Amino acid sequence: MEKVRVRFAPSPTGKLHIGGARTALFNWLLARHTGGTFVLRIEDTDTERSTQASVDQIISSLKWLGLDWDEGPEIGGEYGPYFQSQRLHLYEEKAQELIDKGLAYLCYCTPEELEAKREEARRQGKAPRYDGHCRNLTDQDRVRLAAEGRQPVVRLKVPAEGETVVDDIIRGRVVFKNEVLDDFIIVKSNGMPTYNYACVIDDYAMKLTHIIRAEEHLSNTPRQILLYQALGYELPQFAHVPMILAPDRSKLSKRHGATSVEEFREEGYLPEAIINYLALLGWSPEGTDEVMPIERIVEEFSIDRVSKTAAIYDVKKLAWINGHYLRELPLERIVAEVIPFMQKHGLLAASPEPAKLELLTKAVDLTRDRAKTLEELVDVVSYFFSDDFEYEEKGVRKHFVPAGAGEILRQAKEIIASVEPFEHQVIEEVYRTRAEELGIKPAKLIHPTRLAVSGRTIGPGLFELVELLGREKSLERIDRAISFIEQELPAQIAANDNK
RNA sequence: GACCCUAUGGUCAAGAGGUUAAGACAUCGCCCUUUCAAGGCGGUAACGGGGGUUCGAAUCCCCCUAGGGUCACCA
Numbered sequence: 001m002e003k004v005r006v007r008f009a010p011s012p013t014g015k016l017h018i019g020g021a022r023t024a025l026f027n028w029l030l031a032r033h034t035g036g037t038f039v040l041r042i043e044d045t046d047t048e049r050s051t052q053a054s055v056d057q058i059i060s061s062l063k064w065l066g067l068d069w070d071e072g073p074e075i076g077g078e079y080g081p082y083f084q085s086q087r088l089h090l091y092e093e094k095a096q097e098l099i100d101k102g103l104a105y106l107c108y109c110t111p112e113e114l115e116a117k118r119e120e121a122r123r124q125g126k127a128p129r130y131d132g133h134c135r136n137l138t139d140q141d142r143v144r145l146a147a148e149g150r151q152p153v154v155r156l157k158v159p160a161e162g163e164t165v166v167d168d169i170i171r172g173r174v175v176f177k178n179e180v181l182d183d184f185i186i187v188k189s190n191g192m193p194t195y196n197y198a199c200v201i202d203d204y205a206m207k208l209t210h211i212i213r214a215e216e217h218l219s220n221t222p223r224q225i226l227l228y229q230a231l232g233y234e235l236p237q238f239a240h241v242p243m244i245l246a247p248d249r250s251k252l253s254k255r256h257g258a259t260s261v262e263e264f265r266e267e268g269y270l271p272e273a274i275i276n277y278l279a280l281l282g283w284s285p286e287g288t289d290e291v292m293p294i295e296r297i298v299e300e301f302s303i304d305r306v307s308k309t310a311a312i313y314d315v316k317k318l319a320w321i322n323g324h325y326l327r328e329l330p331l332e333r334i335v336a337e338v339i340p341f342m343q344k345h346g347l348l349a350a351s352p353e354p355a356k357l358e359l360l361t362k363a364v365d366l367t368r369d370r371a372k373t374l375e376e377l378v379d380v381v382s383y384f385f386s387d388d389f390e391y392e393e394k395g396v397r398k399h400f401v402p403a404g405a406g407e408i409l410r411q412a413k414e415i416i417a418s419v420e421p422f423e424h425q426v427i428e429e430v431y432r433t434r435a436e437e438l439g440i441k442p443a444k445l446i447h448p449t450r451l452a453v454s455g456r457t458i459g460p461g462l463f464e465l466v467e468l469l470g471r472e473k474s475l476e477r478i479d480r481a482i483s484f485i486e487q488e489l490p491a492q493i494a495a496n497d498n499k
Numbered sequence: 500g501a502c503c504c505u506a507u508g509g510u511c512a513a514g515a516g517g518u519u520a521a522g523a524c525a526u527c528g529c530c531c532u533u534u535c536a537a538g539g540c541g542g543u544a545a546c547g548g549g550g551g552u553u554c555g556a557a558u559c560c561c562c563c564u565a566g567g568g569u570c571a572c573c574a
């Protein structure tokens with residue numbers, strides 16, 4: 001079998017969409033699985049909407065995900081250039097050939113005229129198709145039309161009869177009647193090729209063997225096949241992967257929250273998790289393991305196991321997988337990942353001191369199985385880095401308001417002030433002994449302390465928390481809590497009573 | 500509107516004529532436990548509807564319904 005060559009061909013008109021990322025992933029997986037070649041090609045023929053910023057953005061997202069390409073921007077390759085805007089001569093040349101052979105023709109109809117005809121067709125309830133108005137123009141006609149200042153487009157002559165068959169790896173044999181197609185435009189009046197045309201020219205020129213793309217292109221495929229035939233090109237294999245839908249079954253858009261890889265990154269998702277989740281959306285491994293590293297996905301990937309049905313993406317499952325990687329990946333890696341997020345929240349300096357990094361490492365170690373994203377991780381370690389926190393209201397009611405709360409904290413303070421060595425096993429031992437002496441449950445001592453030193457009712461084991469926080473800081477916070485209980489709290493309660 | 504694709508729990512999804520219809524997320528309960536997580540165990544929950552074919556249909560065929568996609572000088 002010939003060596004697999006596949007491509008991802010985004011148009012740079014925005015960020016890398018989650019659906020686009022999955023299309024890229026499936027192409028990349030097939031290439032890596034078979035030892036083939038993964039090509040990145042930028043389809044920037046829409047001069048109105050394409051931007052360099054989008055190119056940069058898409059490239060950066062692909063790299064971040066780890067989807068590296070063997071040919072394409074930045075690295076070149078045998079079949080470049082890999083920007084369609086730099087391949088215009090090719091499209092022109094082939095278009096001229098088609099015209100010369102009588103397989104395509106110049107059309108001078110203006111967008112306005114066409115729009116009017118479409119409108120008319122719609123009103124009559126007919127399919128809005130091009131009527132072949134310019135199909136049989138004489139040279140004389142063309143001269144006259146050009147003299148009117150009309151810039152022609154090039155249209156392909158589509159046979160009125162017969163059918164065009166798409167042999168799709170995922171969907172099987174899909175038949176389209178040629179009569180439902182019309183003479184579509186292959187070169188715009190500004191000289192730029194249209195998608196269906198440029199795509200065919202390049203896919204062939206770049207010797208691609210498999211065209212794996214989203215299902216929305218299935219209906220375009222007969223047009224492309226007609227083009228392959230007109231050009232005398234051999235067909236590649238097609239595989240149309242199902243779409244990714246929003247929870248309400250509609251097309252994914254901004255109002256559904258994060259839709260681009262960049263946004264997920266900003267929300268604190270790891271590339272490993274996104275890749276793993278995306279692979280599972282539309283593809284399934286043979287066994288029942290779902291969480292698997294990229295190497296294994298590469299090993300097991302097969303187009304045959306890609307499903308036909310559109311999938312609704314489920315952030316909850318993504319979050320769960322992310323949580324998994326958050327606690328399973330090496331600690332240093334997670335620390336490195338969370339640093340920018342800490343900085344963003346002002347909890348860490350731009351160039352943090354080694355002591356702070358050590359604290360962060362230990363804090364992450366202690367808390368990471370409680371977070372699902374890096375943003376959550378920041379939240380869950382925040383009190384190690386800032387004294388500026390409020391007490392959780394629910395906790396205050398439960399642990400600070402009841403009579404004797406201050407006394408409980410004085411007991412805690414005494415223990416923490418004197419325990420030696422200041423290690424969690426020892427602190428715990430003393431806590432438990434003291435509770436017994438006082439004839440109360442250890443929890444009676446533990447919860448108020450936790451609230452005092454962290455402001456929270458939830459978190460890692462209290463004794464490890466206190467050890468990491470340190471004796472000094474713990475005592476300081478307990479003092480603060482005692483004065484809160486004995487001074488601020490009564491005042492607050494009085495104020496509420498007066499209302 | 501025309502054409503095309505699709506249809507298994509709330510979501511992802513296995514299944515390719517005979518299964519007690521997997522598994523995962525979510526959800527609920529229990530265990531563990533200083534809390535919350537994590538982890539372990541268990542529960543609730545599905546073949547869109549109607550016709551065929553067959554000894555036998557989630558699996559094959561037809562119709563309906565529903566959802567999605569395409570009909571651009573966007574890709």
